[in-house]
Amino acid sequence: MDFQIKNRMTINKIKLIKFKGRFKIMKNKSIRMNLIRLKKVIAAVLVISIFFVFTGCGKSSDSAATENKKQKAASTADISSSDELNKKRDNLYQQENQFFADHKNVWDKAFSFMSKNTAGDAQSENYADFLASTVEANKDSFSEEEYKTLSKDIEKIRGIEEEIAKVEKKIAAAKSSNSASSESGESTGVFHDFKGKDLDGNDVDSSFFSKNKVTVVNFWFSGCKPCVGELSKLNELNETLKKMGGEVVGINTDTLDNNEDGIKEAKEILKAQGASYKNLTFDSNSTVGKYAGNIMAFPTTVLVDKDGNIVGKPFMGGIDDQSNYDKLMKQIKSAIGQK
Numbered sequence: 001m002d003f004q005i006k007n008r009m010t011i012n013k014i015k016l017i018k019f020k021g022r023f024k025i026m027k028n029k030s031i032r033m034n035l036i037r038l039k040k041v042i043a044a045v046l047v048i049s050i051f052f053v054f055t056g057c058g059k060s061s062d063s064a065a066t067e068n069k070k071q072k073a074a075s076t077a078d079i080s081s082s083d084e085l086n087k088k089r090d091n092l093y094q095q096e097n098q099f100f101a102d103h104k105n106v107w108d109k110a111f112s113f114m115s116k117n118t119a120g121d122a123q124s125e126n127y128a129d130f131l132a133s134t135v136e137a138n139k140d141s142f143s144e145e146e147y148k149t150l151s152k153d154i155e156k157i158r159g160i161e162e163e164i165a166k167v168e169k170k171i172a173a174a175k176s177s178n179s180a181s182s183e184s185g186e187s188t189g190v191f192h193d194f195k196g197k198d199l200d201g202n203d204v205d206s207s208f209f210s211k212n213k214v215t216v217v218n219f220w221f222s223g224c225k226p227c228v229g230e231l232s233k234l235n236e237l238n239e240t241l242k243k244m245g246g247e248v249v250g251i252n253t254d255t256l257d258n259n260e261d262g263i264k265e266a267k268e269i270l271k272a273q274g275a276s277y278k279n280l281t282f283d284s285n286s287t288v289g290k291y292a293g294n295i296m297a298f299p300t301t302v303l304v305d306k307d308g309n310i311v312g313k314p315f316m317g318g319i320d321d322q323s324n325y326d327k328l329m330k331q332i333k334s335a336i337g338q339k
Helices: 002-011 013-054 062-102 104-111 116-124 127-137 144-182 225-229 231-243 253-258 260-272 287-293 322-335
Strands: 195-198 203-205 214-220 246-252 279-281 300-304 310-316
Touching: 062 104, 062 144, 104 127, 104 144, 127 144, 214 231, 214 322, 225 231, 231 246, 231 322, 246 253, 246 260, 253 260, 253 279, 253 287, 260 279, 300 322, 310 322
Parallel strands: 214 246, 246 279
Antiparallel strands: 195 203, 195 279, 214 300, 300 310
């Protein structure tokens, strides 16, 4: 970027103003976006850390490490993509600068006709159009050869400006996409085409959800004490929810991919806690499997509508705490239209 600025400084002050202004704005935006992302990461880490201390568990299995690696890889890919776009844009500006350097004398002459009043036009209109209008307005001041040189350069610059515009749109879209994907609780159709089994080996599909006004899905794992501690309360909730046209279902992440040892242990824990509601297992590479793999705090509970959509935000924390139970019940009543 310093190379570009120096080039434009030696060519023309007005061109430098446009160049520096454009990149200063972009650079500042980039810095702000990185700071915002960093703050979000720090905030998320702090929230989860505090949550683990008081009410929940983090992943303790190898699957957690695997998912963390996947998330880091995806994040790195996004950053890499953005970096490539920024490099491409910088390269296009360098190409543009080269025209001014190659034909410095004639461009210095053209820039000499620009006043401070026209600098604003360079910011507000297509830069190639701005250059063309300047040259046309002072056409009689150039020799035929100079005019041809300027005209050819302007057309090439026009093409570069069009490419720059395309790249900047992609950069904006990438930022928008990253921002959207970073928002928690916005996954929706996770259970649309659900296929799995209960812990007794019976097939379960999306019709399981369609028969309920709302299904309360609780994600847990066997080594999570807060998860185990709320099982009896979830069973109590299931009995209450049945009268309201809903149901509770559990998903123990240790049982995924029909893990026999995980299923055996989960069934023993459920029996010991007096929890008789249905628990499900499924392929970890399925849509819901990937969703489960991204959960970083346990227990986590979500509400699912008839169409398999997650409604509202995930609820974190054990409902054996009465205040948490009341909050979850409020969400449930809202989801099924009760007051």
